[in-house]
Amino acid sequence: DAEITQSPRHKITETGRQVTLACHQTWNHNNMFWYRQDLGHGLRLIHYSYGVHDTNKGEVSDGYSVSRSNTEDLPLTLESAASSQTSVYFCASGLSGSSTDTQYFGPGTRLTVL
């Protein structure tokens, strides 16, 4: 069955370290998204990609980067982790211009920056 996976599911790191969160989908969706979820803020868009080699900044992109070298993967990198980046991160994928426009979410990665 097609799916979207994230790894690791839990990560503890120290301030200043570089961290990469993986996202992999097998639906062959052209659109992929990264969101962070924080209490009181809901889900906020970090970065998104509408196809290979395409990346765009979202609402809260400072301190994060992404690259899209293939259809299946959109890794999220925290260049120098900060305590303010402690959050739950969700990856999602979907098709644009489709009849459903549904976005499918991964199970999330809980990141703690000490």
Added chain:
Amino acid sequence: QQQVKQSPQSLIVQKGGISIINCAYENTAFDYFPWYQQFPGKGPALLIAIRPDVSEKKEGRFTISFNKSAKQFSLHIMDSQPGDSATYFCAASHSGYALNFGKGTSLLVTP
């Protein structure tokens, strides 16, 4: 600037009652309005969605009401059950692109 505003922040409903969550948006280019359900420790999952060419969509106990002129839409959960206890998010997007989420509503259905 938050493009989708959701209320209430939390809601307590008795079993068998009706749960109502409201959302409002500003961007008239939005053409897709989904509701997501999220259980603790899980990712959001699509519950039901509507496009602005219809005023209501029903799937089982879940109904979306859409008012294009007021730029508002709402989720109604009929005959609410304890298993419906979750966080609900409304969202809006244009042509399948990035979703703009409301801040979420924590629903508790008491036995």
